[in-house]
Amino acid sequence: MADNVVVGTTRVAMVMNTIRQRIAGRSLTAGAKLPSVRALAGSLKISTSTVVEAYERLVAEGAILSRPGSGFYVANQAAPFALSEVGPRLDREIDPFWVSRQSLEAGDIGLKPGCGWLPPAWLPEDGVRRAVRALARADGPVLLAYGSPLGLPPLRQLIARRMADKGIGASPDQIILTESGIQAIDLLCRFLIEPGDTVMVDDPCYFNFHALLRAHRAKIVSVPYTPSGPDIDVFARVVAEHRPKLYVTNSALHNPTGAILSPVTAHRVLKIAEQFDLTIIEDDIFTDFEHVTAPRLAAFDGLERVIHIGSFSKTLSASARCGFIAAKPDWIGGLTDLKIATSFGGGRHAAQLVLSVLSDGSYRKHIDTLRSRLSKTMFDVSGKLKNLGIVPWIEPQAGMFLWCRLPDGIDAADVARAALERDVVLAPGNAFSLSQTATDFMRFNVSQTEDPRVYEVLREAMKAARGKA
Amino acid sequence: MADNVVVGTTRVAMVMNTIRQRIAGRSLTAGAKLPSVRALAGSLKISTSTVVEAYERLVAEGAILSRPGSGFYVANQAAPFALSEVGPRLDREIDPFWVSRQSLEAGDIGLKPGCGWLPPAWLPEDGVRRAVRALARADGPVLLAYGSPLGLPPLRQLIARRMADKGIGASPDQIILTESGIQAIDLLCRFLIEPGDTVMVDDPCYFNFHALLRAHRAKIVSVPYTPSGPDIDVFARVVAEHRPKLYVTNSALHNPTGAILSPVTAHRVLKIAEQFDLTIIEDDIFTDFEHVTAPRLAAFDGLERVIHIGSFSKTLSASARCGFIAAKPDWIGGLTDLKIATSFGGGRHAAQLVLSVLSDGSYRKHIDTLRSRLSKTMFDVSGKLKNLGIVPWIEPQAGMFLWCRLPDGIDAADVARAALERDVVLAPGNAFSLSQTATDFMRFNVSQTEDPRVYEVLREAMKAARGKA
Secondary structure (H helix, E strand, C coil): CHHHHHHHHHHHHHHHHHHHHHHHCCCCCCCCECCCHHHHHHHHCCCHHHHHHHHHHHHHHCCEEEECCCEEEECCCCCCCCHHHCCCCCCHHHCHHHHHHHHHHCCCCCECCCCCCCCHHHCCHHHHHHHHHHHHCCCHHHHHCCCCCCCCHHHHHHHHHHHHHCCCCCCHHHEEEECCHHHHHHHHHHHHCCCCCEEEEEECCCHHHHHHHHHCCCEEEEEEEECCEECHHHHHHHHHHHCCCEEEECCCCCCCCCCCCCHHHHHHHHHHHHHCCCEEEEECCCHHHCCCCCCCHHHHHCCCCEEEEEECCCCCCCCCCCEEEECCHHHHHHHHHHHHHHHCCCCCHHHHHHHHHHHCHHHHHHHHHHHHHHHHHHHHHHHHHHHCCCEECCCCCCCCEEEEECHHHCCHHHHHHHHHCCCECCEEHHHHCCCCCCCCEEEEEHHHCCCHHHHHHHHHHHHHHHHHC | CHHHHHHHHHHHHHHHHHHHHHHHCCCCCCCCECCCHHHHHHHHCCCHHHHHHHHHHHHHHCCEEEECCCEEEECCCCCCCCHHHCCCCCCHHHCHHHHHHHHHHCCCCCECCCCCCCCHHHCCHHHHHHHHHHHHCCCHHHHHCCCCCCCCHHHHHHHHHHHHHCCCCCCHHHEEEECCHHHHHHHHHHHHCCCCCEEEEEECCCHHHHHHHHHCCCEEEEEEEECCEECHHHHHHHHHHHCCCEEEECCCCCCCCCCCCCHHHHHHHHHHHHHCCCEEEEECCCHHHCCCCCCCHHHHHCCCCEEEEEECCCCCCCCCCCEEEECCHHHHHHHHHHHHHHHCCCCCHHHHHHHHHHHCHHHHHHHHHHHHHHHHHHHHHHHHHHHCCCEECCCCCCCCEEEEECHHHCCHHHHHHHHHCCCECCEEHHHHCCCCCCCCEEEEEHHHCCCHHHHHHHHHHHHHHHHHC
16 A cells, blocks of 8 residues: 555656656646646556646646636646756755855854854954045045946956956956855856856866856756866866866866865867857955965967956955956957846946955955965864864965864754754855765864854764764 | 859758757757758758858857868857847947947946936035045944845835835835846846746846846837827737737836827736736836826736836936835745845945935935926927927826837938037937838937037938938
8 A cells, every 4th residue: 555655646646747858848838738648647657646646736836727618728827937946956954055155154153163254253344444545535426326337447457457467368357356256156157158058167166156046947967076277087077078168167276175275287178168168257255365376277378268257255354246247358348238238237336345455454454364364273173173183184384164074974954954053153064065075074263163162062973964974 | 154153142041050950959969060061962862062051150250160181060168148149239329239238338328328327426426425425434343244044124115115106016125226227127027937948028128137138138019109008009919929028118107119008008908918918027216207107007906917027327426326126025935035146145335325315314315306307307308309300109197218200211221320420429310110110210318408519410311311212
């Protein structure tokens, strides 16, 4: 009997999936009549009652409508697009939004070693306050009118100079301001890929890359990340096999691992990209954390097939929304059209504020202090985590992240769930891993891992997770 | 001979389109080998030289690659997506970007009766300046950290109260802050439609709706707008025939016409929407221009199938990027996930600033003054335009736009081009018209049409356009 129920359920599910796939694949379009119960039962060689049950469940879901006396029809308003239903089905508890939403919702008070930003007290509050006061004295149009399509010229000049310091040549005309780093990648995805195109990411990588690429209906493939960049042999194989159009990565300081691309890997990545006509987005938002300049793909490539993006949310303020894209000149017109279509002129406040802070001598001093503070904190936190048996995968040269393995194969998702019950937001490894192979990994933001309560909660949460295993 | 060239060209174009369609429809995917020249010539019953010519042109376009000795292959990196190549081919001179780009690029100095915003001098500069000064005294996290996923709670409460004043019931939990009005619609398109879905707009409508919907690869259909709303008979026919998933409109003050939805039309629109399960986005960004509250679809519908969006760029500041979505509770979670994926937490500065200005008693006074000034200016400008034979389609009750017909069927695009040579940006009618039936119409922003030079340039540009016709 139990078996029958399972079999029955499975068949109903199979029919439901068949119909869902026809709707998704548009062989059944909105308003179209579904096959009659009898016809479908015949063609699938199943009972009519199974089809009836499947159709009724699809009606309950809103995917189809029943018109008594006439039959079943595809609903016009398909169920709204849900990110969590796209791509490989992840455990919602640790899907890409778990960390983002918990961290953002924790607000300014909770403990969140899993979040991806510095505590406000580590940011240049005085400099930002001065910049806001300067904005209050700006000309009327700065306060009141749209920005120009590319964005504030002196800020674009300054970004070009900052890029030159990292070895990347770009003229201010090749730079478009955006409302954030993630919006820069979003705009580029609209420009470069079509739904169904394949995009490659690192494994692990910043979890929001998965979410964003799913929003673009991209097929995502991944390549394991090593301490010197993507595993180049796997990289070559994945590119040859899947022909991704786009590779989205962080050079310099990699998120979540803190690894740094080696020159030899950078060179080989670019050779393979050229061979297979692959475009690369290099997200460099951690640039100001660096002590020593690491290789940038854009520096080697000269913005031919590499697009360089950045923002100021990590070291200046997350609240002033301003990012940028640097790309080859041919693409600037099309990107600008898309920017206008999706966000019109953009504002001027954030760009003006970022320009003020970056132009102020105090920013350089802030960055120097910040780097030393992070180095020291990373050493301390690394030691305390090791005391709990949590071991960093590498000792990063800079940045705020420690990518760590938990002892004895403990499931990081279990630990994260247990910690959340005590208001501590952690970042379990599989949120970063397309292949879901980082089960016993966890990313720690050392600047948010100073409070002793974090270790107390970690210890107990690991104990609870061990008990579960 | 001439005929032969045309026929030859047409056949080559036909072959090129065949291949392009196979690539677009993914029956030929990136890296796939194309049919041999001989095979394709045979199957299409055309000469091999026609196929060779078509293939060579596709190589030049970058759509396919030639590998000598091996054949032709689909290029891996498809040409980046260009908005201007999507949808009905428009004259680039008057495509949706013509007005936007010219207006935005004209900066703070040029004359731009065609633009869609008030001159900075008409906006509440003192109030915004006070709000920026208040922001400089805010707590550190406000200056430095991400916002919460839904956005600043007191601003969402205030928006809910403002909506209640217009007869729309919504709780603050049904409201999500976005970075602008257009970003609100963009997020909703991601949530509600798939590439290839049909979306309905008004004809004429805000030109950026066309651009945005093309960026979403939507099929666009349109319904003529009358002085009391969409032509309801055509509306019913278009909905029944094309089964659009979404209808994007302005209620209250319609852009570009200044028309106002009548209650009877609102009711019939909603009845048809219910019958065909159509979702409606109601863009209400001109709300503060109203003297008398016009019917809102969301007020009649109770946010069941109507989504209400707005922003503060038109009457407060275009530079403070802040818009919002009000939707039914079930959709808030999915929309929030998408917001995080595409713009993460968003900033706090703009929301804080908008809250300060709206909470300041001076804003209400500003709006009162603004409305009177616009009424007076609309009367003046309307008279001066009539002196040139340019006649308003209706006399709007409020707002900044006059939708006018030029005399003697003069082509507004010709007038706009001639005026641009003299640094005056106009908004020719077909930029707003999907059906391209507004050739002799033009939208005037009365607040930007006060300078006597506008009329001088208009007179001469019309003379030049007449000479051309």
